[in-house]
Amino acid sequence: MKKVHVNASCEYDVLIGKNILEDSGKLIGEIFKKGKTAIISDDKVYSIYGETVKNSLCENGFSVETFVFPNGEKSKNISTYTKILEFLAEIGLTRSDFIVALGGGVTGDMVGFAAASYLRGIKFVQIPTTFLAAIDSSVGGKTGVNLDAGKNLVGAFHQPSLVICDTDTFKTLDEKTFADGTAEAIKYGMIKEPELLEKLSGDFDIEEVVEICVKIKRDIVKVDEFEGGVRKLLNFGHTIGHAVEKCSGYSITHGHGVAIGMSIITKATEEFGICDSGMSKSLDGLLEKCGLPSKCPYTADELYKVALSDKKRSGGFITVVLPKVWGECILNTITVEKLLEYIKKGI
């Protein structure tokens, strides 16, 4: 089992290994005293892994309640979030208890936000079951839900107390959901580690890739937990990616939206002469190899209209992440009108 230690406003471990779900109760028991807990999960994940985690917690002396909601991005809203809060109150969870988020990024983000706000904040454990959640959403403390107006528009920074990542759980992911994670891994390669891009273009060791990505995120979060500066690099491809997701009514998933967003912004950056020529073609080639799209089904105007509600906008300005060379991106604050130009050039 690999262990990555995160040192943010609170410290915690990210445990990465094969078949460690069975030991989740024991691992959690090492940091929490025996008492009450709630596993919150979506229906699909709970049906495959719920019993394993529940049994492990019970065997290790915890009393466990469960809350299950319908899987998918459409559930990541205020209504499900409220139901989770009412459930926590109903079972009488107190501040000395903790919650377990078992699932992908939707579960982790929403349960993390419930943990951040219930009783003004209680502890929680992330058990990511998607490649994307393992390398990105379960680490770093960004939590939240979507509003009708846009993605992740309400939320809080709230770090987990422990992350348990069993890479064997990825075996039950469909190809598309696995590829969503690869998109975020490509993002890490683009902003920090070009060798990672090479690894991703072939058969890769999943545990090794999870560890590399978590370490990159850990290092960024350590210096900029609340996204005043460098953490914005993690938004590479995301402003346009979120717009793609929103335009599709979330039928295009997060990683696929980000893939299209990375492709558009890289092509535009190349056209503006900021990055080397040829980068866009190579990136699109890698995306295709990994089963990810680069072509956008929407017009520049459609995307722009939606991108204007991005929470990273500040007045008439927005910070975009632009590739410079492989493994290095820069932050550039541009007017929203300029963003339209970027989208038009990159689409």
Ligand SMILES: NC(=O)c1ccc[n+]([C@@H]2O[C@H](COP(=O)([O-])OP(=O)(O)OC[C@H]3O[C@@H](n4cnc5c(N)ncnc54)[C@H](O)[C@@H]3O)[C@@H](O)[C@H]2O)c1
């Ligand atoms: N907080 C952050 O820093 C951060 C970073 C990146 C993405 N996100 C968010 O993460 C979300 C996307 O996460 P996601 O792609 O994990 O989506 P998800 O949680 O919706 O999971 C995708 C699908 O896979 C299913 N699933 C999950 N694990 C499974 C398994 N092991 N086997 C079979 N099926 C499984 C789920 O039921 C769901 O249908 C988005 O809402 C995005 O905004 C947050």
Ligand SMILES: [Zn+2]
């Ligand atoms: Zn993302």
